Amino acid sequence: MKSVPRRKCAACKIVVHTPCIEQLEKINFRCKPSFRESGSRNVREPTFVRHHWVHRRRQDGKCRHCGKGFQQKFTFHSKEIVAISCSWCKQAYHSKVSCFMLQQIEEPCSLGAHAAVVIPPTWILRARRPQNTLKASKKKKRASFKRKSSKKGPEEGRWRPFIIRPTPSPLMKPLLVFVNPKSGGNQGAKIIQSFLWYLNPRQVFDLSQGGPKEALEMYRKVHNLRILACGGDGTVGWILSTLDQLRLKPPPPVAILPLGTGNDLARTLNWGGGYTDEPVSKILSHVEEGNVVQLDRWDLRAEPNPEAGPEEREEGATDRLPLDVFNNYFSLGFDAHVTLEFHESREANPEKFNSRFRNKMFYAGTAFSDFLMGSSKDLAKHIRVVCDGTDLTPKIQDLKPQCIVFLNIPRYCAGTMPWGHPGEHHDFEPQRHDDGYLEVIGFTMTSLAALQVGGHGERLTQCREVVLTTSKAIPVQVDGEPCKLTASRIRIALRNQATMVQKAKRRSATPLHSDQQPVPEQLRIQVSRVSMHDYDALHYDKEQLKEASVPLGTVVVPGDSDLELCRAHIERLQQEPEGAGAMSPTCQKLSPKWCFLDATTASRFYRIDRAQEHLNYVTEIAQDEIYILDPELLGASARPDLPTPTSPLPTSPCSPTPRSLPGNAAPPKGEELVEAAKRNDFCKLQELHQAGGDLMHRDGQSRTLLHHAVSTGSKEVVRYLLDHAPQEILDAVEENGETCLHQAAALGQRTICHYIVEAGASLMKTDQQGDTPRQRAEKAQDTELAAYLENRQHYQMVQREDQETAV
Numbered sequence: 075m076k077s078v079p080r081r082k083c084a085a086c087k088i089v090v091h092t093p094c095i096e097q098l099e100k101i102n103f104r105c106k107p108s109f110r111e112s113g114s115r116n117v118r119e120p121t122f123v124r125h126h127w128v129h130r131r132r133q134d135g136k137c138r139h140c141g142k143g144f145q146q147k148f149t150f151h152s153k154e155i156v157a158i159s160c161s162w163c164k165q166a167y168h169s170k171v172s173c174f175m176l177q178q179i180e181e182p183c184s185l186g187a188h189a190a191v192v193i194p195p196t197w198i199l200r201a202r203r204p205q206n207t208l209k210a211s212k213k214k215k216r217a218s219f220k221r222k223s224s225k226k227g228p229e230e231g232r233w234r235p236f237i238i239r240p241t242p243s244p245l246m247k248p249l250l251v252f253v254n255p256k257s258g259g260n261q262g263a264k265i266i267q268s269f270l271w272y273l274n275p276r277q278v279f280d281l282s283q284g285g286p287k288e289a290l291e292m293y294r295k296v297h298n299l300r301i302l303a304c305g306g307d308g309t310v311g312w313i314l315s316t317l318d319q320l321r322l323k324p325p326p327p328v329a330i331l332p333l334g335t336g337n338d339l340a341r342t343l344n345w346g347g348g349y350t351d352e353p354v355s356k357i358l359s360h361v362e363e364g365n366v367v368q369l370d371r372w373d374l375r376a377e378p379n380p381e382a383g384p385e386e387r388e389e390g391a392t393d394r395l396p397l398d399v400f401n402n403y404f405s406l407g408f409d410a411h412v413t414l415e416f417h418e419s420r421e422a423n424p425e426k427f428n429s430r431f432r433n434k435m436f437y438a439g440t441a442f443s444d445f446l447m448g449s450s451k452d453l454a455k456h457i458r459v460v461c462d463g464t465d466l467t468p469k470i471q472d473l474k475p476q477c478i479v480f481l482n483i484p485r486y487c488a489g490t491m492p493w494g495h496p497g498e499h500h501d502f503e504p505q506r507h508d509d510g511y512l513e514v515i516g517f518t519m520t521s522l523a524a525l526q527v528g529g530h531g532e533r534l535t536q537c538r539e540v541v542l543t544t545s546k547a548i549p550v551q552v553d554g555e556p557c558k559l560t561a562s563r564i565r566i567a568l569r570n571q572a573t574m575v576q577k578a579k580r581r582s583a584t585p586l587h588s589d590q591q592p593v594p595e596q597l598r599i600q601v602s603r604v605s606m607h608d609y610d611a612l613h614y615d616k617e618q619l620k621e622a623s624v625p626l627g628t629v630v631v632p633g634d635s636d637l638e639l640c641r642a643h644i645e646r647l648q649q650e651p652e653g654a655g656a657m658s659p660t661c662q663k664l665s666p667k668w669c670f671l672d673a674t675t676a677s678r679f680y681r682i683d684r685a686q687e688h689l690n691y692v693t694e695i696a697q698d699e700i701y702i703l704d705p706e707l708l709g710a711s712a713r714p715d716l717p718t719p720t721s722p723l724p725t726s727p728c729s730p731t732p733r734s735l736p737g738n739a740a741p742p743k744g745e746e747l748v749e750a751a752k753r754n755d756f757c758k759l760q761e762l763h764q765a766g767g768d769l770m771h772r773d774g775q776s777r778t779l780l781h782h783a784v785s786t787g788s789k790e791v792v793r794y795l796l797d798h799a800p801q802e803i804l805d806a807v808e809e810n811g812e813t814c815l816h817q818a819a820a821l822g823q824r825t826i827c828h829y830i831v832e833a834g835a836s837l838m839k840t841d842q843q844g845d846t847p848r849q850r851a852e853k854a855q856d857t858e859l860a861a862y863l864e865n866r867q868h869y870q871m872v873q874r875e876d877q878e879t880a881v
Contacts, residue, residue: 080864082311084270086128106161108276109198109236121196121241122182125160125619129169133157134677138165141174161271162186176199188358191249191300191469192295193277234292236276242297247362250293250326252276252286252313254305257333261349262304265331268354269304279311286316299326300575302361306334311401311553314371314572318399329361329575336554338402342507343367344577346786347684348491351613353676364575368508370482373569374398374552382545382561393545393562399569403486403553406542407453407477408522410549414556451476456545461514461537472533480540480566483507489685492517494530502536504784510568511536512685540566579636579689594633597692600699601644602627603664604671605707610735611801611834613679620673623701626664635669637687637695644702665706673701744771751782756790767800770806778806780814784826792826796833804835811841819847819863822856836869 079092086106090098098104106126133144133156135689144156144166158174159166163186167174185192189431240248251269255262269278279289293299303310310330317325332340337347376395470478479492484505486492492514493505505513515531525531542564550559595849602623612619629643648663670682681703682690692700742762748771750759759779763769772778780803783791795803805813815835818826827847831837840846845853848867849859 084267085275086126088128089269107195109195109200110273112199112201112237121194123185123194123196125165125183126162127158127160127179127586129155130157130159130166131155132594133159133166135166137168137173139167142168144168145780148386160186162192167785184711184749187355188272188362190247191273191362192879193248193274193296194241195274195276197238197240197296198274198276199239200238201235225623227334228370233827234288236292238293238296240296244298247298247300248293248296249273249277249300249358249361250289251302251304252281252289252309253278254281254309254333256282257305257309261333265304265333265349265354272354272358281305281312286313287320290316290320290322292499294320294322298868300361301328302331302357302870303328304331304333306332307336307339307402308334308555310339311397311399315399317572318570323537325573327364327366327573327575329364329577331357336488338487338489339483341371341485341489341685342483343574344686344689345543347685348681348683350681352680353678356676356680360577361442361575363487363578365578367574367576368399368571369574370508370510371569372400372404372480372512373565373567373683374400374404376559376562377546379543380565391558391560393560394557395550395552395559395564396557397552400482400553401572402483403479403481404550404566405477405479406457406544406548406550406559407475408517408519409477409479409487410551410556413551413554414549414558442590453478453548456548458543458545459514460541461535463537464535464537465532466514469534470516473516473518474525475518475532477517477522479515479517481505481513481515481529490525492525492531493533502533508571510538512538512540512566514540532700532852538568540564552859577686577689579691593740596630597633597635598628598630599696600628601647601702602705603700603702603704606703606705607801609671609703611680615675616679619679620699620701624707626702629700631692633693635692637682637690637692640692641670641687641828664702667705667706668702668704670695671698671701671703744768744773748773748782751779751791752786753793754783754786754788756788756794759791760794769795770803772806775809776806777808778803778814780804780806780810781808781817784814784817784821784823784830786822787823787826789825789829792829796829802835804830805831805839807841811843813847814837815839816841816845816850819856819859820854822851822854822859824856824859826860827851827859831863831866837863 080088081092081095083105085108085756088105131154136143136817137157155169157166158169162183165186167178185194225436251263251273253266253269255266266280277293279286301313303313310328313328313533317328330337330340330345331350332342332345334340334348336782337345341347374395374397376393378393451474453476454471457467457470459470459477459478479486481493483705484491484493484507492515502513503509503511513536514534516534517525521529521531523529544559544561544564547558547560549556551557602620604619604623608619608622612622625649626644629640629647631640631643645664669684670687670690671679672682672690673679674695674697679701682695685690742765744767747759747762747767747769749755750762769779773782780792780795780799783795804815807813815827815830815837816839818830837847841850846863846867848860848863851863
């Protein structure tokens with residue numbers, strides 16, 4: 075069929091041509107049902123869910139019946155069905171009678187490993203729109219004479235398309251997922267697809283499509299409800315404020331998937347400083363198993379300072395705070411001024427702030443320029459602070475801080491601990507997020523600088539109520555939302571407590587079951603590290619990534635160690651003298667940004683955030699060997715056991731024995747390699763390579779040897795380059811932004827495209843016109859090649875994100 079628009083269902087991963095949708099409706103083929111129809115007959119239907127079986131051309135894992143894997147063909151015309159799997163429980167079988175029986179089609183579905191958090195479609199009824207009949211109007215008229223005070227708001231009386239009729243169960247913890255697609259460099263837009271696959275689509279909500287209020291109203295009667303907020307701390311505050319408005323009793327606890335920039339509340343509740351690549355299935359398990367805790371929330375009331383004259387009002391200042399409640403902190407001075415400049419720049423140029431790293435770099439630059447200008451050095455002269463009736467102004471004037479923070483949680487400014495570590499609180503009570511007290515901290519420029527390396531601010535007091543008076547316009551921020559506030563009197567008092575979900579430690583160090591091996595007193599573990607290049611290419615293939623790892627040394631740790639303790643032992647490897655367990659003297663040192671990899675609890679490797687290391691035991695993520703990711707480690711070239719351009723290479727018919735360079739002979743020039751690739755001279759190219767030629771050579775237009783081999787259509791040269799050149803050659807671009815795959819697709823070279831794709835080239839890269847290789851094939855009117863590339867592009871995205879399969 076000619077290339078036509080396609081649609082893909084994120085909930086069941088069915089892909090269909092748009093014109094074919096009508097044919098599916100004629101044969102009554104449906105996506106996985108997310109609700110049931112209302113009506114007298116349907117209400118009495120059984121409350122179990124049936125499997126939603128779908129034929130798959132591609133499937134990971136093993137057959138539930140025979141335990142064997144699924145063989146898959148990746149040819150252009152292959153339409154072979156290799157598996158049949160359920161979109162709900164993810165069970166998969168070979169598509170043959172010996173593994174899958176017809177009677178299984180009507181069997182009830184268990185909803186899979188996350189059944190406790192999935193909202194079954196049997197709970198959700200589609201409501202019929204009320205008709206304006208004469209009978210209905212008489213009922214309304216009769217009801218209007220009843221003098222009954224209604225507690226419902228104006229929005230509760232309006233018609234809603236769905237009604238929730240839950241069947242409570244003590245084992246269930248139904249989950250609502252709210253995703254902010256704009257948070258953290260647009261990570262939310264990607265992760266929402268995974269949640270639609272694992273859960274009922276009716277329990278996953280995009281916050282850019284109207285906010286959380288309507289969904290929370292619809293599910294307000296569901297027992298034991300939990301909420302997952304996917305976004306930054308601002309997203310969490312938005313959901314908590316909506317819960318306050320709706321007054322749900324009991325309020326559902328809120329878990330966090332951190333997608334923002336700072337994520338201080340997420341760090342406090344053990345959810346980490348940012349989402350990397352943890353499988354969504356693991357996140358759902360953590361939400362289900364998490365502990366319910368309380369979080370203080372504080373009221374902010376600001377009114378103009380009557381003692382300040384009109385001359386104190388500055389241009390651009392406001393008399394209203396951006397928020398009237400805070401969960402993390404309220405601050406004024408230097409840090410608020412930096413945040414305000416960041417906020418104004420992002421509003422003016424949003425396209426420049428599309429990644430967490432870039433945001434942090436802007437913060438750092440703004441902070442440095444602000445430090446040089448000394449914009450907040452006179453802060454103490456223009457404020458008066460009274461805490462629980464005690465005037466702290468003299469103490470503040472002696473300190474001369476440039477920033478004052480009223481802190482509710484231990485974390486601040488992307489993970490620092492401004493109150494200090496728990497063992498340092500000699501004159502105060504330990505800091506908690508549920509004790510009804512605020513910590514008041516002052517910062518000079520010296521203590522602000524020391525904050526990033528483990529220092530803390532000047533601890534002023536702990537209090538329940540604050541009255542803050544300013545005599546001029548001062549930058550302030552409320553949970554990261556800044557403004558320049560006119561001279562005001564601000565009152566801070568406890569508002570209420572929110573119910574949150576705190577991520578729990580995976581298990582105790584003792585075995586859970588009698589048949590498990592007891593935890594030994596000491597563990598002797600081999601440490602191997604992985605480069606970022608190898609991780610990006612192979613993290614979905616455990617065995618290949620293990621082979622690509624580089625041994626670092628051996629550590630001996632207590633059997634019940636968590637990863638924080640293990641980190642200290644690994645870092646000591648670099649200081650130990652050469653001997654047993656020490657690093658090799660030629661081994662590249664660890665960079666400060668290394669992190670642990672979980673190699674056991676999921677179907678692929680994934681990174682463990684440093685803020686969550688205390689939640690994971692060594693025995694949970696490793697067996698005999700522990701793997702770490704070092705982003706600054708060199709790729710395959712760092713491994714001594716891999717072939718280099720001057721190491722012996724496999725022989726070929728062209729050259730029975732590898733040639734070596736004469737004593738002082740110079741390696742071949744790059745122009746000779748280019749000419750060999752252009753002339754399709756395979757033997758000459760191999761000879762030049764074995765004589766020391768660089769296969770990564772580029773000509774004046776930045777074209778690699780692979781670009782030249784593709785342009786001449788030389789399959790033999792292409793295979794040789796793919797086998798022997800570094801992996802970087804696959805996605806290398808020339809001056810116009812084209813990769814070799816763009817070029818092969820534009821020329822309609824199907825076999826060469828297949829070689830390059832199977833070697834691991836990215837199908838998502840775009841050229842200067844914004845075209846992917848698939849779109850280049852479409853422009854060349856090669857619809858079969860375009861269909862193949864689209865299929866492989868989808869497969870590549872799924873393989874690297876959630877390891878699921880598509881039709």
